[in-house]
Amino acid sequence: MVSLTLTNVRPWGGDAVDLVLDGDRIASVVPAGSATPGGDALDGGGRLALPGFVNAHAHVDKSWWGQPWVSYGGEATTQGRIAHERAEREKYGIPSAASTTAVLREYLRHGTTAVRSHVDVDLGVGLRGIEAVRDAVDALGGAVEVEIVAFPQDGVMRRPGVLQLLDDAAAAGATSIGGIDPSAIDRDPVAQLDGLFEIAQRRGVGLDIHLHSGGELGAFEYELIIDRTLAAGLQGRVNVSHGFALGELAGARQAELLARLAEAGIGWSTVAPVRTAPLPWREMRDLGIPIGLGTDGIRDLWSPYGDGDILRIALGFARLHGLRYDEDLTYAVELATTRAASYVHRSVHDLVPGARADVVLLDAENVPDALMRAPRREVVVAGGRVVVDGGELLV
Ligand SMILES: [Zn+2]
Missing domain, CATH: 3.20.20.140 (Metal-dependent hydrolases)
Known part of the structure; x- marks a missing residue:
């Protein structure tokens, strides 16, 4: 069951995808715009996505x-x-x-x-x-x-x-x-x-x-x-x-x-x-x-x-x-x-199916750019929950 879809994000600076979450896990990663509607959606705006x-x-x-x-x-x-x-x-x-x-x-x-x-x-x-x-x-x-x-x-x-x-x-x-x-x-x-x-x-x-x-x-x-x-x-x-x-x-x-x-x-x-x-x-x-x-x-x-x-x-x-x-x-x-x-104690921690749904979205061109500028974390998803949006802490 889909609980949240992060649309139009770029994992590790690659092609834009939709990250489909099921509870606290990443369920699937599909090309941007192709996720089946269901659950909540959050527009990633083409931002760089990294694991938590x-x-x-x-x-x-x-x-x-x-x-x-x-x-x-x-x-x-x-x-x-x-x-x-x-x-x-x-x-x-x-x-x-x-x-x-x-x-x-x-x-x-x-x-x-x-x-x-x-x-x-x-x-x-x-x-x-x-x-x-x-x-x-x-x-x-x-x-x-x-x-x-x-x-x-x-x-x-x-x-x-x-x-x-x-x-x-x-x-x-x-x-x-x-x-x-x-x-x-x-x-x-x-x-x-x-x-x-x-x-x-x-x-x-x-x-x-x-x-x-x-x-x-x-x-x-x-x-x-x-x-x-x-x-x-x-x-x-x-x-x-x-x-x-x-x-x-x-x-x-x-x-x-x-x-x-x-x-x-x-x-x-x-x-x-x-x-x-x-x-x-x-x-x-x-x-x-x-x-x-x-x-x-x-x-x-x-x-x-x-x-x-x-x-x-x-x-x-x-x-x-x-x-x-x-x-x-x-x-x-x-x-x-x-x-x-x-x-x-995790066997996998990445933006891949089966991993805990920990995702960070940043306004950065690519990974080295994010490292050099360490820009504000625009969105943070922790265990499938949005805990930061627009840089603001929600918990
Ligand atoms: Zn110490």
């Missing part, structure tokens, strides 16, 4: 979007930011469903319809952050889907009780558990990683580990992660976030690690920050190592930066790597959409 954006690394439990400005404070190190956040978050009511709803609405306005979010789990908030995120997703009627990574921001082994909380989170439905700097934060990388992998294997959940350490220390941590991924049979279920060291390593060392990461089916997510080493993205693509793009936290106690627009993150990725050719610029947009399907 996927934010593969976010912190929606503690972003502070739409709230009064909070001046940045704390020491400018990872440890300093963690301590600052612990000291201040309660004052701002973090975590809460209301602040998470605000940031998810902003994501939707930018066309993001699926998110993988790390959610803090620690001795202070317990699992309250996860509950707040679930409430926010429900408040938006499931328009934006959120995969939850239970995240031990404040450390694991140095905070006895956190491993149990991660186990509880996995038992309560978190699809992945996280980890953080097993050397720099816990100063006991083997213990942290053994603990995390034991839970992941026993509970059948994925792992997504923040690594900030550079150079050989970072490389050593990848090796520990690769060994455990292979031993636990968790190929395809493990991701490294940030992992700055990979871009810093030299030729043969880097190539050796890339081959082992590919063998272990370990993915990578990045926010393409300025002032970091470029990733060997061509080699990663050719080896089939997934790359996801994320916003990380936006406007939070860690950083005043970020607006939640994944298309702008893709532009940052293109700029960091000096991309110029159309096919490379299109690849950056694919990272923000189709190629990120596995980050949100």
Whole structure:
């Protein structure tokens, strides 16, 4: 049954088609003007159509979007930011469903319809952050889907009780558990990683580990992660976030690690920050190592930066790597959409029959033009529902 037809749109800048939706799915894609009438219709006006954006690394439990400005404070190190956040978050009511709803609405306005979010789990908030995120997703009627990574921001082994909380989170439905700097934060990388992998294997959940350490220390941590991924049979279920060291390593060392990461089916997510080493993205693509793009936290106690627009993150990725050719610029947009399907547990995420009906319409000539200008999202359809029309949020 047809519920909505988006007429006269150009998927990926190709020929004009009608996208026929049935509930939350794309039912068929037919030449423009040939869709059988039925259900509602929305005139796409010949606009460029892209799949909904996927934010593969976010912190929606503690972003502070739409709230009064909070001046940045704390020491400018990872440890300093963690301590600052612990000291201040309660004052701002973090975590809460209301602040998470605000940031998810902003994501939707930018066309993001699926998110993988790390959610803090620690001795202070317990699992309250996860509950707040679930409430926010429900408040938006499931328009934006959120995969939850239970995240031990404040450390694991140095905070006895956190491993149990991660186990509880996995038992309560978190699809992945996280980890953080097993050397720099816990100063006991083997213990942290053994603990995390034991839970992941026993509970059948994925792992997504923040690594900030550079150079050989970072490389050593990848090796520990690769060994455990292979031993636990968790190929395809493990991701490294940030992992700055990979871009810093030299030729043969880097190539050796890339081959082992590919063998272990370990993915990578990045926010393409300025002032970091470029990733060997061509080699990663050719080896089939997934790359996801994320916003990380936006406007939070860690950083005043970020607006939640994944298309702008893709532009940052293109700029960091000096991309110029159309096919490379299109690849950056694919990272923000189709190629990120596995980050949100989808087998397919594209403008094709059977995919979730997540569609973004923009006034752009083609995909590279959309990337360079990141124009307003004119229409956003999320799970078959129009959530943005004329650039205005409807939810
Ligand atoms: Zn993060």
